[in-house]
Amino acid sequence: MPSRLGRYAVRRRIGSGAFATVWLAYDEQLDAPVAVKVLADNWTDDHQARRRFLEEGRYLRRVESPHVVQVFDAGELDDGRPYLVMSYADQGTLADGLEIDGLTAGQALEVVRQVGAGLTALHRRDILHRDVKPANVLFRSDEGSVRAMVADLGLGKALDVSSRLTAVAGTPSFVAPEQAQGEPLDARADQYSLGALSYLLLAGRAPYSHASLAAAARPVPPPPLSTPERPYDDAVDAVLRRALAADREERWPDVEAYVDALAAALDGTAAGPPAPWLPIDPELTQPGGGPAAYPEAAQPAEQDPRSPAARRWPAVLLGVGALVAGALGGFAWEQSRPDPDVTVSDDDGTFEVTVPASWHRAVATGSWTPPTGDGEESALSVGTDRDWHDPEGTGEGVFVGVLGGTELPEQLPQHPECAVAGPRSDDVHDGDEMRTVRYEDCPGGLTVERAVQVTADRLVWIQVRSRDRATANRVLDSVAVYGM
CATH class of the missing domain: 1.10.510.10 (Transferase(Phosphotransferase) domain 1)
Known part of the structure; x- marks a missing residue:
């Protein structure tokens, strides 16, 4: 984490995505928290990406409205990356x-x-x-x-x-x-x-x-x-x-x-809300002070790629691949302290996923042996407990792993414990073919399976179990694969 971005003292990373990383920072001159959005370093030499990044700042700067995020400042770091200084949303999304x-x-x-x-x-x-x-x-x-x-x-x-x-x-x-x-x-x-x-x-x-x-x-x-x-x-x-x-x-x-x-x-149906029309969370709003006084509040999360080749698959149908519960042997499990949002990588740096703090209790970052009989492959598991993948349990978590395969499987893992099995959905994203099935009314909420063909002879399987769609969407949207 950089100590400063321009004249702004950095508090922590809010999130990062395909084009930029957003930092919670502190304007010491004006005594106020700000959000600083910095172009990702792997796009520094891409003139089109720089233009698109700066266009956002210019568009926002042209608009004066309390209901549009404001841009206060712009600059360039020593390594040539541009940044935008914007309103900090202390009450989340x-x-x-x-x-x-x-x-x-x-x-x-x-x-x-x-x-x-x-x-x-x-x-x-x-x-x-x-x-x-x-x-x-x-x-x-x-x-x-x-x-x-x-x-x-x-x-x-x-x-x-x-x-x-x-x-x-x-x-x-x-x-x-x-x-x-x-x-x-x-x-x-x-x-x-x-x-x-x-x-x-x-x-x-x-x-x-x-x-x-x-x-x-x-x-x-x-x-x-x-x-x-x-x-x-x-x-x-x-x-x-x-x-x-x-x-x-x-x-x-x-x-x-x-x-x-x-x-x-809606007149009569939607009675005027009292003031404040939404309750203010006092844990998120802290007056005065330097960077250490400001809490780790929410800002829209974007995920940080380590190279232009990073692959991401949007969580449109809450879907991603399947893992066999019994294949998790050999993982090193750990207990972790809570954080507002936790980003986890596997030992090989192949996968990265961002999960809610409540999920970050049992983490496996080693390899696994796929049921297809291949040797050990990269894998990552993060869940609320060690047995989060138990079909009859109520745990939540995500598992991502590599296995061999030259084509998508005709049938994804079944979940008879769930009352509703959605239809199979096939799609293509960034040239990667994917197959998804969503199961609902499960003991713990919903289970989603997806297989993605990432190379000619390699698949990525992902399984997500979550109590609600919104969390599943957020976790699935954060999954990234590198170097494949």
């Missing part, structure tokens, strides 16, 4: 909040209002976000209340550029069909994503669970919003369905019109 307690209808509407205000500010500056989702909505304490901010414009584009050429990118369950198809975009693409986010907040479930952008390009109408547990008037459902129309011409004229219509439809 919307994804964090959904994992813990969910939101009331009034709180959900307030999130939509504030995110909508941030998107409107971007659109007025002719900027398209293109990746609206819970992980990109940050919460910050502000004079006794909580403020929602739109963050991460890594996919953001100027509207004039988006109208001419648009790369196919985004999060499948939230992306607009025209964006998934690579068509020219306008602000209605962000409205669609906000509609999908609104549906999730109000219904407690996402309108779609697309496994890929190809599936997102051909959406069907979502299930009815209202359920016996969460009843809503038909007018609320109608507002959301218009925002989620596959044909953008059928959507609301703009984000403001959509938010106003949703508020009117």
